[in-house]
Amino acid sequence: MATSLLASAAVIALAGCGSTEPTGSVAVSSTPVSTSADAKAATPDVAPSEPGLVVYASNYSVSDTVSRVQRALETAGAVAATVDFEKLAQGAGETIRPTTVVIGGNPKAASPLIAADQRAAIDLPQKYLVWQAANGTVFLAYNSAEYIATLAGIPVSSDALDGLRAGSASTASDATGSSAAAAEGTDVSAAPGYLVEKTSDASVAASIARYEAAFAAKNQPTVATVDLASAAAETPLRPTMVTYVGNPAVSTALVGAQQTMGIDLPARYVAWQDAEGIVHVAHPDIRVLAARHSISPTNPVLDMVAAATTGFTDAASGSGS
Known part of the structure; x- marks a missing residue:
């Protein structure tokens, strides 16, 4: 998959870069990294069942599972x-449990969905958390094909x-050593107002350059x-691009609230x-995303993020420049 990566390594350790300081302060609720062995034995973890989320239990550590995801994706795309x-x-200066997302995949798997409706590109390439x-x-976990399609x-x-559908399951199985999902969020109904969209x-x-x-x-x-x-291989696509931006304070607050x-x-x-x-230019409404993960709608981060993301899309459209 052809990418333009404005980072020097596959692992984006944004917090170590001087240019990543957030523009506002965010209150963070830290999550303890570990518990006692007795607590682990007494209270086994249950795979979450958020809407549209396919979850596998891994037989490996976080770092090993991430490496296995990367190898599988590099082989396929x-x-x-x-x-x-x-x-x-x-x-x-905060503490959360180990949590990493890997973005990537095979263009042959993603292109048919984008050809069917370009709005699907907001959730592609596939993401593996x-x-x-x-x-x-x-x-x-990854987003089910049904979830991406429905939105x-x-x-x-x-x-x-x-x-x-097939490629995501294969990658997850290879990465975790598990042959089947531990949980699948079956509620994949369309979320009203998922995309905030402008022309x-x-x-x-040029619109993506404005975003950047x-x-x-x-x-x-x-x-x-x-x-x-x-990047599309066998499925011709009209011009379609996606870009990602990091804000360590925001990600720490939201992942700390719900991994x-x-x-x-x-x-x-x-x-x-x-x-x-x-x-068209668009972004997902942070409030819709937070609701998916049962994050309180009164979380103070959400209003700040909603204003910032809308401002970025305004700038990309030309109405905010």
């Missing part, structure tokens, strides 16, 4: 980015889901930018040109 939220938290739960169990308005019966007065590439400039103006680093149309929130971080933005030549 490419790794766009790896973000270690625990390292980000440490850089901010690996984390250590409270009592030591290591889990891996984009694609019928779940479409053949476009087949490649992503842009510039090309897709807006990130830089707020001292927030671009984690990765993926040109999905260029599965890492599947929806770092923040992502999409730009695409439709069949009529109109360019």
